[in-house]
Amino acid sequence: MTRLLTPARMRYAWIAGAALWGGWLLSLLGGSGGLDLAGQVIGTDYLEFYAAGWMIRHGQAARLYDPEAQLAAERAILGPSLPAYHAFLNPPFLALLFVPLSLLPYPVSFALWSAMQLLLLALSLRALSPPSAFGKAMGWSLTFLPVFASVSFGQNGLLSLALLTGVWIMWRRNRSLAAGALSGLLLYKPHLLLGLLLLWGMEGPRGWRALFGLGLTGAALLTLSGALLPEATAAYGRFALNLYPDLPSWKEFPLWHLHSPRGFWRLLLPGHPRLTDALALLSALLATGVVLRFWRRHRADARRFAAAVALTLYLTPHAMIYDWAILLLPALLLWEHAPAARPALRAAFALVWLAFFPGAPLTALMVRYLGWGIQWTLPALAAAGYQTKLQPDTLNAQSR
Template structure:
């Protein structure tokens, strides 16, 4: 595949990315009333965050996880013709972030959130890129479909990337308690910390300090939510216990956007959720075993941290397409750590890029018309991970 990645062929990625962003922007500019040209809500998922902030501001925090109240709030924001509600699924403390953003008209608020996400992406890449490489790195990252999805869906994948980048910087500087404290801000999506939890559990006192920092932030956020929004906090706990364990079974859940082993097996084996979940557990155990073996032979922080972030996508039952934006972090860490390995890394990166673009749209078509399909991203990540681990193992034994 390395021979196929000529400069001329790689330009197609830039063309595809430009067409994707350009088409989306034209659709936004051609729409009206918070809708795009196709009549869809602009920002899609952003509506649930905006509505959560709106509900707190209008004294409806006690009904933050009530579907009827959420739908009524969203119709108050975008009009009575909104056909279905967009569920707010995160802990209540995240809703505080959107209280000031809900003061703005919805389209303006979404534009500001999009700009903030792109700023967070730029700050992350600036921190991870060597001098002079930022522009090219930023350009390539914008062609990565999870980055586009995070912005166009109004999601928070680039916030997750920025927080994990900050955690890495603190960890690299041996400020493990600070790394843990910062990681606690990711508890709006705690499943994105699974790889780090495993890593820190194996790192002795240094890792335990990070876990302590995580616990301190978690306690602070719990006190914040419980103190200011006690009813919503209790409702969220009930919601998480009753809904999250089988969220992919929701009738309207976009299973083709679930890029995790659970999503892979549920798409491949529609109608057999128990078998799919058993295979999900097996995949997580196998991935954990492979990474643990890799860690035993490689003590470098950069390799261990990169593997932990990538492993998270195999351990979590709930990684949507935009959550994969965090994969930019291990990609850049490895690119800078091992210049001699860049031909192999380039091949691995291209494989994952292609699994999303055009792989993700193909998966969505199969799911909609056939009731199931193949999620290409998990096998691509496994193949890329195997190539890189084999490469670093070979280099270590020279």
């Protein structure tokens, strides 16, 4: 595949990325009343976050997980013609972040949130790449579909990337307690920590300190949530137990956007939830075995941390398209810390890029017309890992 990645062919990725962002911006500018040209809510998922902050401001925190109350709040914000209900699914402490943002008109608030996400992306890339490579890293990242999805959907994938980048910086500096404490801020999506939990559990006292820091932040967030939003905190516990075990079975759930083993098998074998969940578990176990073998051969922190983040996408039952923005972290870590492998890495990156850009709409079309589909990203990530085949490293100051 490396031979196919000529400069002329790689320019098509830039053209595709520019067309994607340009078309989206035109759709936003051509819309009205909080809707784009296609009649969809501007920012899509951002409405649920904005509405959560709005409900707290209006004394409705106790009904934060009541679908009827959420729908009424969203219609109060965008009007009675709202085309669909957007459910707030995260812990209540995340809603506190959107209380000040809900003071602004919805389009202005979404624009500010989008700008904040792009700033977090820039800060992450600046921390992970040398200054001379920052512009190229930023440009290529903007062509990566999960980055576009995080911004256009009004989601938090780039916030997750920034937090994991901060965790890496603390871990690299051997400040394991701080790394764990910072990782606790990701508890709005705890499944994105699964790879790190496995890594830290194997790292001895250093990893145990990180786990302790994670526990401290988790306790602090639970205390904060219980003190400021006691009814919502209790309601979230019940809501999560009833909802999360089988979220993909929701009638309106966009299964083609679920990029995890569970999503892969449920798309491929619809109507067989028990079988597909068993296959998803088997896939996660196989991926874990591969990464454990990788960790035995590689002791450098950068490679082990990169593998932990990538493994998360196989361990989690719930990784949407925008959550895959965190894959930029292992990509840049390997690029900087394994320069000899760059030809293979370039091919691996292209494979994952292709799995998303033409692959995601192809999956949606298959589901629509065939009733089943293939989620290309999980096999592409596995093939990319095999393509790379990094040589065992040695412990030295630079790699640590």
